[in-house]
Amino acid sequence: MERPRHKTTRDLKLGNRMRLLRRLYFDGPLTRRDLAPLTNLSIATISNVTAELLSDGVLREAGKVESDGGRPQILLEVDPAHARVVGVDVGETQVRVELLDLKLNEHAEARYALDPGRHDPATVVEHIVSGVKEVLTAANGVPVLGVGVGMPGIIEYGPEGVIHAKTFGWDAVPLGRMLMERLDPLPVHIENGAMTLGQAELWFGAGNGADNAVIALIGSGVGSCIVAGGALYRGAGSSAGEWGHTTMQVAGRHCRCGGRGCLEAYVGAEGILDRYLTATGVVALPEGGEEAALERLLDDDSPAAVAVVDETIEYLGAGLADLLNLFNPELIVIGGWAGLMLAGRRLTDIQAAAESYALGQPFATARIVPGRLGPDAVAKGAATPVIERFLDGRA
Incomplete structure (x- = not known):
């Protein structure tokens, strides 16, 4: 049996540096005095480590705050540049x-x-x-x-x-x-x-501060990121979050994964546009690609377009209800370029559809919001x- 390795002085210094750096990255700017209770490190240790980080160009000064009777305290933050x-x-x-x-x-x-x-x-x-x-x-x-x-x-x-x-x-x-x-x-x-x-929205977007959340990715296809206890949940084989391939309809539409009736076939952009083409008898999408085509469809007030979009909202609401009932998240973030288009125009309807399919308690304790970081998240x-x-x- 391998004996445990004793921590060296270098290990301790690296650990202190990492602890301070992470705190300043996610919560900065902070003063050295702020950092003491947040990191359980002494002021002397904090001063030494932050001096090194400033010398290395990792940190920068971000202004001053007045202190009670003493000299102003310097604010520190990670230098993005x-x-x-x-x-x-x-x-x-x-x-x-x-x-x-x-x-x-x-x-x-x-x-x-x-x-x-x-x-x-x-x-x-x-x-x-x-x-x-x-x-x-x-x-x-x-x-x-x-x-x-x-x-x-x-x-x-x-x-x-x-x-x-x-x-x-x-x-x-x-x-x-x-x-x-x-x-x-x-x-x-x-x-x-x-x-x-999901990680981007947790760090700097709509999911910031959430411990239990689902971040939905809706583009041409559909996926999700499950957050449990503040950490990404990957499952036993790293395939957790394949929400787009949960079954919405038995023996339903063919999905790109080879299955039938998957949520992706109904709320992914490719599936939405294909259903519209089938309903109208149009052979192919006009020039401009999927994003332009979906935007035109969402703004089209013809009966065929409205019917397809309304059906999409209902399927999406049912899919979100499944997430609410299964995981009881405090937050669901709708992201991805197609998800942002849908939420931008029909968020209230999406929330209402989710409520109609979800159990009352998990719906009442959750928020459904659009992502904040845009289509390049x-x-x-x-x-x-x-x-x-x-x-x-x-x-």
Whole structure:
């Protein structure tokens, strides 16, 4: 049996640094005096560690606050400009690459359209690599900590970054290894897109402060991120949150996953538009892509369009009710580009539909709100694992 390793002075210093850095990142700006009760560290230790972090350029001074009878206290915060991170959102219709600072503010962006049926690994890898190289030119010498990639499907976490994505036709594709071979020496972290959306909304968006929540991702497809006790819940095989593939109708519409009656086939943008085309007999969508087509549909007051949208709202409400009844969250956040469109126009109707299908108690104790971070929240969230490594002293 391996004997436990004794902590060294270096371990203690790293632990103190990590504790202070995380507190200042999420709760700053704070004074050194504020940090003492929040971290259980002595003022002397706090002074030493913060002096090092200021010297390293990780922290910056953010003003002063008056103290009782003494000198004003200096406020400290993490300097967002200290480093950059890259976040990538691989969706059904495009690859979006963003260069972000440590507070997820965007400094550069590159986008590449994905044609229907062109989701082969080689094409996706080429778009990601090209996008990363393009946005890195805007780093202007600022250190870049790594690349995070948000993908649909089930992720096998590890150095290979293996992905199973039925909607792309991917089975055990080692995307992490493929990207690291092209982007070395930048570290690459692969994550499920709904999880990245959830983490971003928890850190800086509508989910901030929630201990038990569900963040719903509604785009071309549908997914979710479940938050339990303030942490992301992944399940035994990292596939928790596949809400889009819960059954809404037995023997119902065919879903892209190969099943039938999935929620995604009714409330995902592809499913909504396909139902409209079927109802009207239109052969194909007009030019402009899914996002433009869905926006036109939501603003169309023709009977056929209204019927499809009303039915979508009811299916979405029923799906949210399932989440309320199963997980009893305090909060449901509706995100994703299609989810934000639906919530922006019909939030009250979505809430009413959820209430009509949910049990009274879980509905009464929850809020249903739109996401705050916009349609690029997946890309922003994809960068959060890279920032986590930085806060833990591993970057």
